[in-house]
Amino acid sequence: xxxxxIIKNRVSVKKYxxxxxxxxxxxxLLDDAVYAPNHKMREPWRFILIDQERKNVLKQAWINxxxxxxxxxxxxxxxxxSAPMVITFVMKLNQNYNDEIEDLQAVAALIQNFMLLAYxxxxxxxxxxxxxxxxxxxxxxxxxxxxxxIADLVMVGKPEKFPEPKPRIPAKDKxxxx
Ligand SMILES: Cc1cc2nc3c(=O)[nH]c(=O)nc-3n(C[C@H](O)[C@H](O)[C@H](O)COP(=O)(O)O)c2cc1C
Numbered sequence: 001x002x003x004x005x006i007i008k009n010r011v012s013v014k015k016y017x018x019x020x021x022x023x024x025x026x027x028x029l030l031d032d033a034v035y036a037p038n039h040k041m042r043e044p045w046r047f048i049l050i051d052q053e054r055k056n057v058l059k060q061a062w063i064n065x066x067x068x069x070x071x072x073x074x075x076x077x078x079x080x081x082s083a084p085m086v087i088t089f090v091m092k093l094n095q096n097y098n099d100e101i102e103d104l105q106a107v108a109a110l111i112q113n114f115m116l117l118a119y120x121x122x123x124x125x126x127x128x129x130x131x132x133x134x135x136x137x138x139x140x141x142x143x144x145x146x147x148x149x150i151a152d153l154v155m156v157g158k159p160e161k162f163p164e165p166k167p168r169i170p171a172k173d174k175x176x177x178x
Contacts, residue, residue, distance in 0.1 A: 001120065003116075006116050006119055006120055007116060008165060009119065009162070009165055010115055010116055010119040010125075010165075011124075011162055011163050011164070011165050011166070012125070012126040012127065012163075013124030013125060013126050013155070013157075013159040013160075013162065013163070014126065014163075015082075015159065015160040015161075016082065016083050016084055016124060016155070016157030016158060016159055016160065017084075017157065017158040017159070017160060018052075018084070019084060019157065019158050020051065020052070020084055021051070021084045021085040021123070021156060021157055021158075023049060023051075023085075025121065026049060026085060026087070026156065029114055029117045029118055029121070030047055030087075030114060032113065032117055033110050033111075033113035033114035033117060034110060035113070036106060036109035036110035036112075036113050037106065037109055038102075038103070038106035038109070038110075039099070039102045039103075039106065042092075042094075042099070042103060042106070043106075044091050044092045044094070044103035044106060044107065045089060045090065045091055045092075045106075045107050045110060045151075046090045046092075046148075047087055047088065047089060047090065048087070048088040048090060048142055048143075049085060049086075049087055049088075050081070050085070050086045050087075050088065051084060051085050052081075052084055052085075055081040055086070058081075058141055058142065059074075059077065059081075061141035061142075062137050062138050062141040064141070065136070065137035065138075065140045065141050066135070066136075066137030066138075069137075073131070073132050073135075076130045076131070076132060077130075077132060080128050080130055080153055080155060082155075083126070083155030083156055083157045084156065084157035084158070085155075085156040085157060086153055086154070086155055086156070087114075087153065087154045087156060088142060088150055088152075088153055089107055089110070089111060089150070089151045089152045089153070089154065090144060090148050090149070090150055090151065091103055091104065091107050091148065091149050091150075091151040092147060092148055093147050093148060093149060104151060107151045107152065108152075111127060111152060111154060114154065115127070115154065118156060122158070123156055123157065123158060123159075124155075124156070124157060124158065124159030124162060125154055125155060125156050126154065126155040127152060127153075127154055128152065128153040128154065128155060129152055129153070130153070133150040133152075133153060134149075134150075138150075
């Protein structure tokens, strides 16, 4: 598939087959994805892979930290962690606000790289930023340091099916020639 076809056909996948995803393949894809542009080569990211076997360990660690999880938050967690694998994209906080915005953009570029590479291999993905990624109990359960944030989660797995891509407004409708 050509790159423009990969870009246009990648879609957010909600439902996944219950098939384990090979960690070595994910590492391979991430190893390519880290060639994303990032200012001053800060490479402000690290990754935590959570598969179906470990998701209940994570949930229990979170309950141990917080005492309880609100039912609607637990529902959200179960929904995101219904994927065979969830990748947590952890970003190092930056003392400088502008640098931090650059770093968030670099992480986003890396995630898009990853999702396109995954799609090329027949994997589905979905980018997620649920509110619970900011909760102390969840962050502590995952081992997030005080100088880090969870930037994003990405669900990964073999899709039940790839949905149709959502149409976009053509760029020419948003272009003015200066
Ligand atoms: C920074 C960012 C955060 C997102 N967070 C969520 C989210 O929390 N929940 C969700 O369902 N989709 C989330 N998405 C996915 C978008 O909703 C999705 O990409 C968009 O609807 C376009 O659909 P497509 O990915 O199928 O092209 C997020 C996307 C981005 C770029």
